[in-house]
Amino acid sequence: MKKQWWMETVGYQIYPRSYKDTNGDGVGDLPGIIEKLDYIARLGVNLIWICPFYKSPMDDNGYDVSDFYNVDELFGTLDDAKELIRQAHTRGIRVILDLVMNQTSDEHPWFVESRKDKVNAKRDWYIWRDGKRDKNGNRLPPNNWASFFEGSCWNYDDLTGQYYMKIFSNKMPDLNWENPELRKAMADMARWWLDLGVDGFRVDAIAHLAKETSFRDSKMKVEPGRFAPDWRKFSNRDRLFDYLAEFHDEVLTHYDCVTVGEVGGGANVEEAQRYAGFDTKGFNMVFNFDHCWKNGAFGDEGRTLGKLTTDVIDLKKTFERWILGSEGKVWMPQYWLNHDHPRVVSQYGDTEEYHRESAQMLGAVLLTLPGTPFIYNGEEIGMTNVDYTSVDDFNDVWVRNYVPSARKRISEERILTHLRRASRDNARTPMQWDDSVNAGFTTGKPHLKVVGNYKRINVRQQESDEHSVLTMYKRLIQLRLHSGMKDVLIYGKFALVQQDHPDIFAYRRFDDNSEILVIANFRDYKVNFAYEVDTYELIISNVVNFGSELLPYEFRILRAKGG
Numbered sequence: 001m002k003k004q005w006w007m008e009t010v011g012y013q014i015y016p017r018s019y020k021d022t023n024g025d026g027v028g029d030l031p032g033i034i035e036k037l038d039y040i041a042r043l044g045v046n047l048i049w050i051c052p053f054y055k056s057p058m059d060d061n062g063y064d065v066s067d068f069y070n071v072d073e074l075f076g077t078l079d080d081a082k083e084l085i086r087q088a089h090t091r092g093i094r095v096i097l098d099l100v101m102n103q104t105s106d107e108h109p110w111f112v113e114s115r116k117d118k119v120n121a122k123r124d125w126y127i128w129r130d131g132k133r134d135k136n137g138n139r140l141p142p143n144n145w146a147s148f149f150e151g152s153c154w155n156y157d158d159l160t161g162q163y164y165m166k167i168f169s170n171k172m173p174d175l176n177w178e179n180p181e182l183r184k185a186m187a188d189m190a191r192w193w194l195d196l197g198v199d200g201f202r203v204d205a206i207a208h209l210a211k212e213t214s215f216r217d218s219k220m221k222v223e224p225g226r227f228a229p230d231w232r233k234f235s236n237r238d239r240l241f242d243y244l245a246e247f248h249d250e251v252l253t254h255y256d257c258v259t260v261g262e263v264g265g266g267a268n269v270e271e272a273q274r275y276a277g278f279d280t281k282g283f284n285m286v287f288n289f290d291h292c293w294k295n296g297a298f299g300d301e302g303r304t305l306g307k308l309t310t311d312v313i314d315l316k317k318t319f320e321r322w323i324l325g326s327e328g329k330v331w332m333p334q335y336w337l338n339h340d341h342p343r344v345v346s347q348y349g350d351t352e353e354y355h356r357e358s359a360q361m362l363g364a365v366l367l368t369l370p371g372t373p374f375i376y377n378g379e380e381i382g383m384t385n386v387d388y389t390s391v392d393d394f395n396d397v398w399v400r401n402y403v404p405s406a407r408k409r410i411s412e413e414r415i416l417t418h419l420r421r422a423s424r425d426n427a428r429t430p431m432q433w434d435d436s437v438n439a440g441f442t443t444g445k446p447h448l449k450v451v452g453n454y455k456r457i458n459v460r461q462q463e464s465d466e467h468s469v470l471t472m473y474k475r476l477i478q479l480r481l482h483s484g485m486k487d488v489l490i491y492g493k494f495a496l497v498q499q500d501h502p503d504i505f506a507y508r509r510f511d512d513n514s515e516i517l518v519i520a521n522f523r524d525y526k527v528n529f530a531y532e533v534d535t536y537e538l539i540i541s542n543v544v545n546f547g548s549e550l551l552p553y554e555f556r557i558l559r560a561k562g563g
Contacts, residue, residue, distance in 0.1 A: 001278055006200075006258035006285075007331060008490060009094065010367070010477050011374035012045040015339045016053050016075055017061060018430045019377055021442035028430075028441070030076035034084050039459070041091045043380060043470075044477035048088060049202050049260075051339055052098045053081070057107050059171040060397050061339075061428070063098075063204060064105035068189045085197045096258060097193060099201035101186055102208050103172040110185075111173050115159050125182045126173050127165035129215060131156065144217045145234070146227035150401040153227070153234075167208055167234055169397050174234075177209045177243050187250045194251070200258035203283065206275070207263040210240035236267050241274055245281035252283075259283040260333050269325035276330045285333040285372065291318045292341050295348065297421040301406075302414030308421070310348045312522045316496060316505045323370050323494045332371030336362060336379065342426040343378070346385035350524050350553060355382055355457070357553035360472040360542040361520050364555040365505060367476040368518045370494050378431055380473040381462050385426040387452045391416060395448060396424045434460035475540060485539075485559065488514045503527045504550065515560035521550040537561055 020032025030053060040048060052062035053075040062072070071078050088095050104111055113122040129142040131154075141154035142163055154163040155170045165174045175182055190201070211234040218230035252259060261275050261283040275286045293299075294315040295308040326332050336344035345351060349358030359382030366373050388394065391403055391412070399419060406415050420426070425448060432454040433440030439454035451457075462468035480489050488511050497506040503523045509516040517536055521527050526549045536558035543554050550556075 001328065001331075003491075004258075004284070004331075005094075005256075006047070006372060008481065008486075009047040009372055010045045010481060011047040011049055011096075011333070011372060012040060012043065013049045013051070013335075013338055013374055013376045015051050015377060015428060017051075017447060018428050018441070020431065020433070021444065021446075024442060024444040025074070026442050026444040026447045027074050029074065030071065030080040030084050034080070034087055037084075037087055037091055037093070041093060042474070044474055044481065045375065046092055046481070047094045047096065047199075047258075049096045049374065050084075050098070052100060052204075054100070057105055057171065059105065059169050063100055064103070064107075064169070064172045065100050066105040066107040066109075068100075069192065082196065089197070094199035094258075095197075096200040096202055096260070097198050099190060099193075099203045100205075101175070101203060102205040103166070103168060103174050106171045106173055114173075115157055115164070118160050118162070124179050125176055127176050127211065128160075128162045129154070129165070131163050143215050144222075144228050146229040149398055150405060151227060165211070168205075169401075174208070174211075178213070178239075183243065183246065187247060190247075190251050191254075194255045194257060198257075200255075200284075201260070202287075203259060203261045206244075206261040206283075206286075207235045207240070207267060209243055210234070210237040212237065236263065236271050241282070244275070244283070248281040259285075261286040263288055269322055272322075272326065273330045278329060278331075280330075285331050287333055287335065287338075288322065289341075290322065291315060292337065292347075294318070297342065297347065300418065300421070302410060302417035302421075305413075305417060310522050312503055312505060313500060315348075315522075316499065316507075319369065320494075320496050320499070327370075327493070333374055334366060334369045334371045335374040335376065336366055337376050337427055338374075339376070339427050340424050342421060342423075343383055343385045345379075345382045346421070346426065348522060349382075351384045351453075354524055354553045355384075356467070356469055357542050357551070358382075358524075359469040361522075361553045361555040363469070363473050363476055364518065364540070364542070364557060365520050367473075367480050368489055368509060368516065368557060370490075370492070370509070373480075375473070376427065378427075380470050381432065381457055381459055382469040383429070383432060383457060384451060384453060386420055386423070386429060386449070388416075388420065388449065391419060393449055394419055394423055394425045396428070399423055399425065432458040434458050472540075472542060479540065479557070485514065485516060487511065488516055492516070497531070498529070501529065504529045506531075517558045517560070518555070519550065519558070520555040521553055524552045526551055535561055 016028050019028040021028050022031040054065045055067035055070045055072045056062045056064050071081050085095050110122050114126045132140040141152045145153045147153040149169050153167045155166050156163050218228035220228040220230045222228050263286045272286050276283045295310045344362050345359045430441035430446045430450050435455040438446050439450045462470035492509040492511040495508045506519045539559050540557045
């Protein structure tokens with residue numbers, strides 16, 4: 001394995017719409033990120049990933065791109081983007097952008113031309129098919145495949161009487177990567193941004209570029225009237241890796257850049273190596289979702305009204321499977337959440353009595369695992385899920401699609417409980433900068449309601465508190481990137497300790513020269529955990545005086561004596 005600069009980074013994901021608004025329109029912007037670069041530098045991260053700010057009608061918060069070469073006026077100008085890249089670089093911070101490769105907006109000029117008729121030059125840049133008819137003559141989609149956003153993955157277009165494929169929203173038609181002209185256009189666009197100075201990409205929804213081209217019905221059994229969530233019809237297919245090899249040769253090999261693909265929960269460890277193996281023509285890393293829902297929140301749909309319990313054994317064995325399966329073969333990114341997931345302190349921690357302790361513990365685990373860690377903005381102060389009291393407070397396109405169908409099955413109370421736990425809006429609320437109106441995010445009306453706890457959970461309060469979540473994150477990042485334990489924390493091996501302990505996530509990081517022991521209590525009660533105390537010295541903990549029991553959400557980072 002050749003050591004690369006991106007292995008020695010701590011990433012920080014920024015959701016620009018909710019980070020900092022400088023013009024009072026209630027939407028975060030690129031000048032707002034520039035304004036906060038000093039804060040980001042003080043945090044200690046050296047890589048930022050910025051979610052899409054391309055021109056877009058914003059059906060799905062910018063992942064529906066209508067112009068890849070321009071900045072949406074909501075976020076600023078192309079000159080703002082150039083200045084952001086320049087100023088980040090002067091602070092030693094690299095910048096990667098979201099590269100949206102699976103779909104465009106239906107307002108993109110390519111699609112506008114594609115839907116004009118069946119013979120235009122852009123028709124084959126998207127996936128068009130004839131529909132079917134049932135026995136009563138009613139029009140049906142080409143097949144029974146489901147969309148990730150509820151309903152069919154096909155949308156009917158009156159103009160030419162055909163359906164176009166869209167695995168996300170109706171306004172996000174999928175691109176046809178079988179078309180070589182389309183592939184060339186996407187490569188040209190990626191090179192344009194790299195030439196502008198960006199340091200790489202997080203590649204959105206990369207697993208879905210290749211589809212099963214027979215487009216036959218799925219044989220998956222589903223309830224009458226529902227579509228089959230047979231994601232393998234358009235996820236992680238063999239043909240995809242031909243596209244990636246071509247993109248690698250045409251674009252990536254010509255730049256000192258980093259690429260992180262999003263493969264979701266459908267790929268296994270072996271497939272991750274096909275995407276990002278050290279000897280693979282693909283990406284440098286891939287995100288997977290396997291560890292993100294180990295408390296059952298995703299499938300619960302509000303049935304459990306009390307507190308959900310984290311399956312700690314499953315959580316740590318999932319990490320182990322990926323880490324050991326990747327060792328020596330592929331470099332891993334590590335993260336607790338992104339813009340599509342709930343806040344981790346609400347998932348696996350405590351938002352009230354043990355907020356500080358649990359948020360710090362979760363940060364300690366993230367920043368001591370193998371691979372490149374990514375912090376999501378607000379995670380460093382322990383931001384929580386929403387406290388909304390009405391489904392009308394949510395504006396995620398997934399929620400708009402989900403609620404009407406959910407109301408036919410479950411109560412409003414259960415829907416609201418489910419959304420407060422699982423909606424993507426949980427991670428998309430405004431960044432909580434201080435205790436002023438709107439948490440210091442905007443002087444106008446924020447695009448999404450601020451979480452009500454911003455007066456006690458905010459940056460300004462935590463910057464002046466030596467015991468805060470933010471202060472702990474700074475210490476942990478310093479430990480990972482700039483201490484004598486840097487090599488073992490970044491490149492050392494990983495081994496679980498007491499892997500069947502139901503409450504404690506403990507592991508060793510070790511190499512030929514040193515050993516680190518990380519112990520993390522995932523419970524809101526005291527837990528016994530035996531280890532050879534005399535052979536280790538404490539480096540960092542989130543409690544002052546610790547004994548033989550671990551306190552609620554306590555963590556300890558220890559170093560073997562003499563190592």
